[in-house]
Amino acid sequence: MAAGDPARGGAGTTGTAGLGAVLRAELTKIRTVRSTVWTLLPTFVVGVGISLLAGLSFASQSPDQQKGFDPLFPAFYGLTLGQLPLVVFGALVMAGEYSSGTIRATLVAVPRRGRCYAGKVLATALFASAVALPTVLVGFLAAQAALGRYGVGLGAEGALPALLGGYLHLVLLCLLALGVAAMLRSPVRSLAVLLPVFFLGSQGLGNVPGVRTVTQYLPDQTSWVLLHLAGSQDEARWARDYGPWTGLGLLVLWTAASLLGGYLVLRRRDA
Amino acid sequence: MCNLSKRYGRIRAVDDVSFTVRPGQVTGFLGPNGAGKSTTMRMMLGLDRPSAGRVLIDGVRYPEQGTPLRRVGALLEARSAHPGRSAYHHLLWLAQSNGIGRSRVAEVLTLVGLASVARRRVGGFSLGMVQRLGIAAALLGDPPVLLFDEPVNGLDPEGIRWIRELMRGLAAQGRTVFVSSHLMSEMALTADHLVVIGRGRLLADTGMREFVEANSGSTVRIRTPEPDRLRAVLVAAGVRVEAAPDGTLLAYDSEVARVGELIAANRLTVHEVGVQRASLEEAFMRLTASAVHHRAESDPRDGGNAVGDLDRPGDGDSVGGSGRPAGGARR
Numbered sequence A: 001m002a003a004g005d006p007a008r009g010g011a012g013t014t015g016t017a018g019l020g021a022v023l024r025a026e027l028t029k030i031r032t033v034r035s036t037v038w039t040l041l042p043t044f045v046v047g048v049g050i051s052l053l054a055g056l057s058f059a060s061q062s063p064d065q066q067k068g069f070d071p072l073f074p075a076f077y078g079l080t081l082g083q084l085p086l087v088v089f090g091a092l093v094m095a096g097e098y099s100s101g102t103i104r105a106t107l108v109a110v111p112r113r114g115r116c117y118a119g120k121v122l123a124t125a126l127f128a129s130a131v132a133l134p135t136v137l138v139g140f141l142a143a144q145a146a147l148g149r150y151g152v153g154l155g156a157e158g159a160l161p162a163l164l165g166g167y168l169h170l171v172l173l174c175l176l177a178l179g180v181a182a183m184l185r186s187p188v189r190s191l192a193v194l195l196p197v198f199f200l201g202s203q204g205l206g207n208v209p210g211v212r213t214v215t216q217y218l219p220d221q222t223s224w225v226l227l228h229l230a231g232s233q234d235e236a237r238w239a240r241d242y243g244p245w246t247g248l249g250l251l252v253l254w255t256a257a258s259l260l261g262g263y264l265v266l267r268r269r270d271a
Numbered sequence B: 001m002c003n004l005s006k007r008y009g010r011i012r013a014v015d016d017v018s019f020t021v022r023p024g025q026v027t028g029f030l031g032p033n034g035a036g037k038s039t040t041m042r043m044m045l046g047l048d049r050p051s052a053g054r055v056l057i058d059g060v061r062y063p064e065q066g067t068p069l070r071r072v073g074a075l076l077e078a079r080s081a082h083p084g085r086s087a088y089h090h091l092l093w094l095a096q097s098n099g100i101g102r103s104r105v106a107e108v109l110t111l112v113g114l115a116s117v118a119r120r121r122v123g124g125f126s127l128g129m130v131q132r133l134g135i136a137a138a139l140l141g142d143p144p145v146l147l148f149d150e151p152v153n154g155l156d157p158e159g160i161r162w163i164r165e166l167m168r169g170l171a172a173q174g175r176t177v178f179v180s181s182h183l184m185s186e187m188a189l190t191a192d193h194l195v196v197i198g199r200g201r202l203l204a205d206t207g208m209r210e211f212v213e214a215n216s217g218s219t220v221r222i223r224t225p226e227p228d229r230l231r232a233v234l235v236a237a238g239v240r241v242e243a244a245p246d247g248t249l250l251a252y253d254s255e256v257a258r259v260g261e262l263i264a265a266n267r268l269t270v271h272e273v274g275v276q277r278a279s280l281e282e283a284f285m286r287l288t289a290s291a292v293h294h295r296a297e298s299d300p301r302d303g304g305n306a307v308g309d310l311d312r313p314g315d316g317d318s319v320g321g322s323g324r325p326a327g328g329a330r331r
Helices: A021-032 A034-038 A041-059 A072-077 A079-100 A102-109 A113-150 A157-186 A187-207 A209-215 A242-269 B037-044 B087-097 B102-111 B129-138 B159-171 B182-192 B208-214 B227-236 B257-263 B282-299
Strands: B002-010 B011-017 B026-030 B050-055 B071-075 B144-151 B176-181 B195-200 B201-207 B219-223 B242-243 B249-252 B272-276
Touching: A021 A034, A021 A113, A021 B002, A021 B087, A041 A072, A041 A079, A041 A113, A072 A079, A072 A113, A072 A157, A079 A102, A079 A113, A079 A157, A079 A187, A102 A113, A102 B087, A113 A157, A157 A187, A157 A242, A187 B026, B011 B037, B026 B037, B026 B182, B026 B201, B037 B144, B037 B176, B071 B129, B071 B208, B087 B102, B087 B129, B087 B201, B102 B129, B129 B144, B129 B159, B144 B159, B159 B176, B159 B182, B176 B182, B182 B282, B195 B208, B195 B282, B201 B208, B201 B282, B227 B242, B227 B249, B227 B257, B227 B282, B257 B272
Parallel strands: B011 B201, B026 B176, B026 B195, B071 B144, B144 B176
Antiparallel strands: B002 B011, B002 B050, B195 B201, B219 B249, B219 B272, B242 B249
């Protein structure tokens, strides 16, 4: 055994394990499981790649088809698929604790569950940010480059708000997935709930007019106005029942509700 | 620990258990599989919430320990390290969460003999290596209180001797060592004090020697050239006698002094008289058998007091691994 008067409590000072210590530990945990970190890469590759392809395909259309086209649309189109790996990441960070049994070690080390949860949410948000920021920025630049003479710069009207919105959209969805995983406590159950919601909303039912009155409120849909993905809001057939910032606010509400639900489950249940 | 209880629905896994664990000695926590040992330890660590009662460590509940890993080190029965993470990184994040220095990680890895595989993923570890990693995690904060749940599980004989000496060494340093086991023979070699539970109830809280003496009669072994006369004398005095295969006689539940007096009074020739102390295993079997027996007898058809095993009903993720004890009551 190492030095230390056992009655005093061993390794040096006492005090509390503050949020900073918990955050450091959670960052280490994410960083040191390779399979989890790898789920972040496809967000960038897919997000940027699809935006680039979308830009290229618009640029090669006939002038007739290009009339009234929004150059910001292809910049964020890649996010509709690129968001999925980030959702998987958010779910795995939390649900992996339960499937691996690490949750027991976690709660023994940090028995205050609120602090434990806050550390995990913050660490996940930092990792999500580290991917979301370059994905949104590079995706935008790649799409504009692909658009050639139709492309716009960062100074174009609505570009900066949309970039900010894209970044927040990705981070919030990732945290929403974390909250769902904290409620369901299993990777399989969590993904079984999350992925259909995100596939159906974006890729499936979203374009059916009657159904859209409901699906427009799905968590991955509400940012679309801000991201110029929802079509021209001046046309009745695309117009949604909320504006760009209200839409983002709705996603914030979704995420907050999910995180709160996850916290309540973590606080109440035996680990 | 005061009046600790834990119910899962109508199942009372731990039923009004109170005891105190003292520093400077190894306290063995005994019970058959499913007796409530792991549940009790999980409540001590704040993982499970007691239905009633509380556990205080140095007067404070576990979640209120500022940096708990520096106050209490725990080895849980179930696996708690991510298989995709290396041993070093597992200990590193634990250390960071409680503000323990990085150098301590290397120290405990060396201490448990895992230094050479520190960078390998835990998923490739043998059961014994996982157990050593768990012990390293418990020792990480150099804590004055240590809880070990079934520490010898999966260890080879050399590893078992190592953990035994480690626990004795920790207690000798003045630390509080609380170790659960369902193996009596193991406890006999390690523990100074015993807390025995069965079916969620406290059965004994006593020193090791007192426990053995209170729960067993000693057996006197006599080698004699006239076994038939001796047997007649002993039986006449109300002593239960059996002949061992080697020709000696065994007098059960009797004091050697009393057997000696009977021999002298009847002028018998004996070549050898010896006392066999009952083993801890026997003492334990008697104690828990009576608890089980009592339960079986009082097991009413309405099942009002029936206690099932401790595996948590309806929780598929449970890895307690506690089997249902023989003669288990119906739910």
